[in-house]
Amino acid sequence: MQSIIDALSAGHDDNGGQINIAKREIKGTVVLMKKNVLEFNDFNASIVDRFDELLGRGVSLQLISSVHGDPPENGNKGKLGKAAYLENWIPTIAPLKTGETAYDVTFEWEEEEIGVPGGFVIKNNHHNEFFLKSLTLEDVPGEGRIHFPCNSWVYPAKRYAKDRVFFTNKSYLPHEMPLPLVKYREEELVGLRGNGQGELREWDRVYDYACYNDLWDPDDGDADNARPTLGGSAEYPYPRWGRTGRPPSKSADPKVESRLPLLMSLDIYVPRDERFGHLKMSDFLLNGLKAIVQIVKPELEALCSEDGNEFDSFDDALKLYDGGVKLPRGPTLDNLWKDIPLDIINLIFHTDGERILKYPLPEVIKESRTAWRTDEEFAREMLAGLNPVVISILQEFPPRSKLDAKVYGNQDSSISEEHLRHQLNGLTVAEAIKTNKLFILDHHDTIMPYLRRINDNTTSKAYATRTILYLQNDDTLKPLAIELSLPHPDGDQFGAINKVYTPPPADHKEGSLEEIIWQLAKAYVAVNDSGYHELISHFLHTHAVIEPFVIATNRQLSVVHPIFKLLHPHFRDTMNINALGRQVLINGGGLMEFTLYPAKYCMEFSSSLYKHWNFTEQALPQDLKKRGMAVPDPVSKHGLRLLIKDYPYAVDGLDIWSAIRNWVANYTSLYYKTDDAIRSDVELQTWWKELVEVGHADKRDEPWWPKMRNRDELIESCTTVIWIASALHAATNFGQYTYAGYMPNRPTISRRFMPEEGTLEFEEMRENPDRVFLRTITARLQTLLGISLIELLSTHSSDEFYLGQRDTAGWTAELEAEAAFERFGKALTEVEERIVERNGEENLRNRYGAVKIPYTLLFPTSEVGRTGKGIPNSITI
Structure with a gap:
């Protein structure tokens, strides 16, 4: 009898004849990270999950066939295999530090039911969510290894109207999708769009649009903080941001969305997969912003009201770095320290227990304490500083x-x-x-x-x-x-x-x-330029204009669409940082208004400049030509001749731009062989139409929008999106502390007009010019808060991925795409080498200037921390 069983298992009868048995087991590996590992060291979550396992409520997976579907009347949906369960959940001890755990899973495979798996359904029957990294199948008959990149939070099944579905790493244009998978693809996108109704919760995976209608809180009773809604009107146009569905304020203005208290800022809705990752410096940004608002601001207000709000001399200003600022003590202020993690307190205050606020020395005054005052440096920073655009x-x-x-x-x-x-x-x-x-x-x-x-x-x-x-x-x-x-x-x-x-x-x-x-x-002039830099060059032209691209891409392009795979890495963390920005930075009475000269008109001013925003002019070559900084020259590198040869931002930027464009062109050519393929791609056309008409609705009638009718328009548009989200943001963000950490070099507020001859102010200027200068520019309190903020914003986190890097192994099954991406990485390495060479050429004086700071803001990679270099893939801070 045993010999018969063994023979059947081998697919033969006991006489050696072939038996039509197409059933076997497929081994798989699931990689995930548990909630208790990732977030709160929540041991209760682990205990509850283990109890669920004992009751048979585990994590089940079902393979979806890409070749065998239901009858047409049932939608031709790919047949589902039998449920398989993650193995060994109970004995797996979740590590106390961040890490991934691999689980075995065994699927029963039948040729007539499954054939080639093209996706899988997962049901989380636990009480807690987990982060699903991937599923990998080994030895699939006729296919070998099949990989499913997931990178998504999976909540308990009861939270979803439809089961969670994941696809393989193969790319498919809509018309190429295997028929049994088409309905799953369509249903996934429908779910991501939502129905436009109700308040969205953390487990919702809905990407939707809203206007900036939560910049003030009518319910707090402070009418001075009233701000107009941005977006949806000719007077105040603005890009859209991600809808939260929070109820309107309880006041007389129902158009204004209610706001969350500062302590609940982490709970502001963005789709969970857009939330900061587990390594985001232990929620560094959120806690850092809280520390600045809750601790630094009240402490410094108390200090400045007690000791005065002015710097009396440049030596006095330099004490911020040389000696630090002794903070006052008091029970009310002391209690605030308890709400913020100690590592954040130490980071913001640069202290090991002493209440001393001491800032690191900004690079702009490291080599010389006075070189910043020269005309050469004043002009050089227009080409190689924070705002070279x-x-x-x-x-x-x-x-x-x-x-x-x-x-x-x-x-x-x-x-x-x-x-x-x-x-x-x-x-x-x-x-x-x-x-x-x-x-x-x-x-x-x-x-x-x-x-x-x-x-x-x-x-x-x-x-x-x-x-x-x-x-x-x-x-x-x-x-x-x-x-x-x-x-x-x-x-x-x-x-x-x-x-x-x-x-x-x-x-x-x-x-x-x-x-x-x-x-x-x-x-x-520097005050003007600082305000324009922070509100326009930095926030509007990178953070704000990219968010509609994030939303439209997730709503209209399937995860298996090649353009989704191209752009998705460049959207990481952007919705989250923008949501936090609305809570504490750009809101009425927020840190931007407190530290920039337009004050309560900051966002209105930003809106007025969005009226002149042109997507096509965000492409670096077009921007340089528009400003007259370059002219077409077919025989020159990049097809342009710079009118200032030593223009570091433009020189390095064009190298980066060309590397991005070559990568995009090589990649897209794998999937679009003709212009007609662009025009017939339903998802692509719907994506672009929604982006223009909804995401940037206030600019929808502009004639300059690409029509997305040919490959050149697709390549140029995708290159521009990647450029904005990576290099342009890096160039305007990560040098903030380098140059503006010393406020006299980049003042953000002017509080007095130029003294007129014959006045007391003029005589004061003659007698004590340094004192008049310092009492004209940013006051002490705003200076301390401003540089606390920009030090935070100038810092790279430990989980950063830089241009030319991917956070997901096996992101594509196409070897040609992988090879093109590798060439992109090599091209960026060559750019790095050229930047190092240029910074070593002493005749290129704009690359280091009188302050001796080499231009590295467009150097592609970086280490963790405040380095003044590095181009992250996306706007993460």
């Missing part, structure tokens, strides 16, 4: 305003040839313009429409500025004139009141009045 070539003189003259009167510049002619090395202004020698940093038109309200209704006293610069023979820039403009006191329609300042003469004495006034003029 605004400077443009001067095309007409004097500069003319584009503001509506019927509303704002004459806003043209008052800078004349007389202001410049002695500084042009014998050239006329016309000759200097013709030879591409004159450039401008123009913050006039962007700021002027808000300037009267800012100066009248906040503590700021700011100007709209224009700065003219001259390109010298060594490729460095020299500032020639700064124009400070104010609205006319009799009304906007009467135009601007302009005053022009020029550098002190070459033979001026150190500390002369001309030098002091010029230093103040540069500070007003």
